[in-house]
Amino acid sequence: MNKDIDSRGVVVVGAGPTGLLLAADLAEAGVPVTLLERRHEGLSNLSRALVVHATTLEAFDARDIAAPLIERGAPVKSLRLFDTAVVDVSELPTPYPYLLVVPQYETEAVLYRRLERLGVRIRYETEVVGLRQDTDGVTVTVRDTSGTREERAAYVVGTDGSHSSVRSLLGVEFPGHTVVASVMLVDARLSQPPEARIATNTDGDKFAFVAPFKDGFHRIICWDRKHAKAETEPVELSEVREILRETLGTDFGMGEPRWSSRFHSDERQAERYRVGRVFLSGDAAHTHSPAGGQGMNTGLLDAANLSWKLIAVLRGRAGEALLDSYEAERYPVGAAVVKGSGRLLRAAQVKMTPARKARNLAMHFALARPAVNRRLGYALSGLWISYAAPHGAHPLTGHRAGDVALAGTPSRLFEALRGGGFVLVAPAELHEAAAKAGVKTAVSADGGPVRLIRPDGYIAWAADAPTAEDVAEAITAAGA
Structure with a gap:
């Protein structure tokens, strides 16, 4: 066996949408990344996923790849369910108040071009056949056309689908x-x-x-x-x-x-998303019915959540405990998506004609109420997702920041997030502490609380009238 050792980097197994986004985020931050794929070279021509939701488009905007994807897709502002019931997403509080209907291969093409610009090459026809962990890293046994060898990395992420070899090698159950x-x-x-x-x-x-x-x-x-x-x-x-x-x-x-x-x-949902230095994301962690079009979107947001945490730890800005928050935050989201898509599916499978008529009528009148329509729109779009905050934290902590209007250039938060890293939205007199820590700064065009925005667009910390010392402490605590 030949041994190629790089204990600093990350091996990502699986070059579907989740793996493409994760690998590119790591590469953009300067983290050595190896992307392995069992398929032959070339993008998959399968197009199983077809809807990209608003929250995913926001994540793409923060990576400057929303516009090329939107050019390839068809925005749809309403969805007819069960005869005459209509879900209207055109008023959702997002720059992308629609469902973008686009074949999965087009989404993969946009993600692949970003990866290519960052100089990462996919190693096709390469299969992971063994994993061995220790306190310093992971030894990965891979098999490709030239034989079998071992490679070394600090962390491994399995984004290799519902039949994940990484999950199997970890011995993680996938009940369902x-x-x-x-x-x-x-x-x-x-x-x-x-x-x-x-x-x-x-x-x-x-x-x-x-x-x-x-x-x-x-x-x-x-x-x-x-x-x-x-x-x-x-x-x-x-x-x-x-x-x-x-x-x-x-x-x-x-x-x-x-x-x-x-x-x-x-x-199905994996019983665990993390085993030591190995993580599961996307379909390797959860799979469910196509109802609601959540599968690819949930996987992409898994990657957005995990990438910045790996970067923070590998750069020495945060301890290993930060990586535990990946499963703590994303496992409940995966469980909710599996449950929600299952509910939609079971509603669609009502057999008896009187029951179907009652379902259709109930859905029609329920969705005629703006509050109910908006709630279902939030559920479909991913705008409902928030993460637990520490006791006593500001009410905004853990919530999606949204595309905050900024004074000056850039004029929007999603533009400020491009290139990765945290963004402090605060009055100019509080910027010095952030600048010392290498954190980007911006001033809100509309005032409001001071907010420290994570690279995935969620609020890590907020305060109404903090001191410079408060800001410095929050930056350190967040791993920024």
Whole structure:
């Protein structure tokens, strides 16, 4: 065996969206990063995920990659559920009050270009077959086309999907069950597209979802629980057309597809997200039904949460305890997403006609109430996410900062967050302590409390009238 040793860096296993974002964040901070992928070279042409939510677009904005992704997608401001019930996201408090419908391969392409600019190359056809930890780092046994060897890193992150080899090597359980078998995905043109840009309905056993891509194609997700087929079976267009007609009243003049696939959907969550120096993110940590389009988005936000913490520890600005906060913050989010998507799925699977009519009527009247509509919009978009704060902390601590308007240049918080690092939003007389610590500073255009913003856009600390000493202590405590 040959040994390539670099105990300073991070090995990221899996070059899907979660791994691409995480590896690029580390590289941008100057952390040595190795990105391993079992696939052959080239971006995946699969497009299973199709919706990017507002909170994810905010994270992309903070990395200056939101605009190129939006150019590739189709913004949709409302979603029709169960006949006539409509969720309106156009008034959400975010620069991105819509669902961006975009194929996963386009999202991966934007993430890959950022990684490429930072000089990180993906090592394809490389599989992790062994892990061994000690107090100083992790020894990773990898197998590629040239054979088997060991590599050394300070930390390892498994972003290698629901069948994660990293999770398996750690011995972490992944409890749960299959909730839908034989889900069909089809990308096709529709000669008579639905009036609502996103349409979905179900009769209990059959389910259909239709959404537009920017290039004129539509994504169709559908299944028939009574006639589930093996995942190896090809998708029959007659089968898809029948489901569309029976759930949405028409097949919309669906043409020949450019791509189709069949898969099953599980509800599972890893029992742990951290084992020593090894972490799990994305589908390696949680998987659930496609209801709500949460999967890829949750994984990307996992990466945004973990990357800055690894950077802070590797730079010596924070102790190992900071890394424990990754599981403490993201595990409840993963659990909530699994539970929420499961609720939507079970609502879609109501079989009896009277019960379906009651469900449709209840959803229609509930979503006609602005407060209920807004709450569901928050749930779909990820704007609901906040993290626990220490006892006695300012009420803003742990909450999403939002795109704070700033005086001067840059004029927005998300622009100030670009390049990584914390940002102190405070009057100019409090900037000296931040400058000494290498923390970026800005002045709020609208006043308000002093806020120390984490690199992932959440508020690490806030105070109404702090002293310079208070600010310096908060910066040290946060690992900034």
